[in-house]
Amino acid sequence: MNAKILLVEDEANFGQVLKSYLELADHDVCLATDGDLGYSRFKAGDYDLCILDVMMPRRDGFTLAEDIRKLNRSIPIIFLTARGGKEDQIKGYRSGGDDYLTKPFDSEVLLLKIQAILGRNKSTEKPPEELEIGAYTYFPVKRFLSFGGTEEKLSPKEGALLEMLCHSVNEVMPRSEALLKIWKNDDYFTTRSMDVYVAKLRKKLSADSRISIENVHGTGFILRIDTQ
Numbered sequence: 001m002n003a004k005i006l007l008v009e010d011e012a013n014f015g016q017v018l019k020s021y022l023e024l025a026d027h028d029v030c031l032a033t034d035g036d037l038g039y040s041r042f043k044a045g046d047y048d049l050c051i052l053d054v055m056m057p058r059r060d061g062f063t064l065a066e067d068i069r070k071l072n073r074s075i076p077i078i079f080l081t082a083r084g085g086k087e088d089q090i091k092g093y094r095s096g097g098d099d100y101l102t103k104p105f106d107s108e109v110l111l112l113k114i115q116a117i118l119g120r121n122k123s124t125e126k127p128p129e130e131l132e133i134g135a136y137t138y139f140p141v142k143r144f145l146s147f148g149g150t151e152e153k154l155s156p157k158e159g160a161l162l163e164m165l166c167h168s169v170n171e172v173m174p175r176s177e178a179l180l181k182i183w184k185n186d187d188y189f190t191t192r193s194m195d196v197y198v199a200k201l202r203k204k205l206s207a208d209s210r211i212s213i214e215n216v217h218g219t220g221f222i223l224r225i226d227t228q
Contacts, residue, residue: 008038035059
C-alpha cells in the first residue's frame with residue numbers, strides 16, 4: 001500500500017536514511033527538517049500519513065501535531081523520539097498521535113506500523129451505517145441505539161466505547177487502548193471513569209439477555225453475544 005508521507009526530522013543524516021528506506025518500500029516521502037517547515041509543507045501538500053520527531057527546533061513534534069490536527073482531524077500521526085517515558089507517550093497521544101516509536105527502533109517495525117495504520121484507516125474511512133448487537137441496532141453517525149422500536153442517543157464516550165467493543169466482539173478489547181483513544185489518558189481517574197461508562201452500556205444493553213460485557217481482570221473487556 002503506497003502512501004504520500006510527510007517526514008519531519010531535524011537530524012539531517014537520519015532523516016535522509018529514513019526517507020530512502022521508506023521510498024524503497026514505494027512510499028512517496030517529503031522530508032522537512034524542522035517543525036515550522038513541516039507545518040508549511042503539510043499545509044501545501046496532500047498527505048496520507050505524518051511521521052514526526054518530537055525534539056525539534058522552532059516547533060516541537062507535539063505542538064506540530066496539535067497544529068496539524070486543527071487542519072486535519074483524521075490523518076495518522078506517528079511520533080519518533082528518544083523520549084520514551086510514560087508521560088511523554090501520554091502527551092504524544094493527547095496531542096493527536098496514533099502511534100509512538102522510541103529511538104533507536106527497528107525500521108521494519110516502523111514500516112509494518114505504517115502498513116497497519118493505513119490499512120485500518122482505509123477499512124474505516126466511512127463509518128458503518130449501523131451495527132447489529134443482538135436485538136439492538138447501533139447507528140454510529142447519529143449515536144442512536146435502537147431496540148424494539150425505541151431509540152436512545154448515546155453520549156460521545158458511550159458511542160466510541162460501544163464501537164470499539166463491537167469491532168472486537170467475543171475478543172478482548174484492551175483497556176489501555178480504549179483509554180488512550182477515547183480519554184487520551186490511562187491514569188487512575190480515567191480508568192474509574194471508563195468503568196462507569198462500561199456499567200452504563202451494560203444497563204443500556206440489558207434487555208437482551210444474550211449480550212454481556214465481561215471484565216477481564218487487568219486486561220480489558222469482552223463484548224459477548226450468544227448466538228445459540
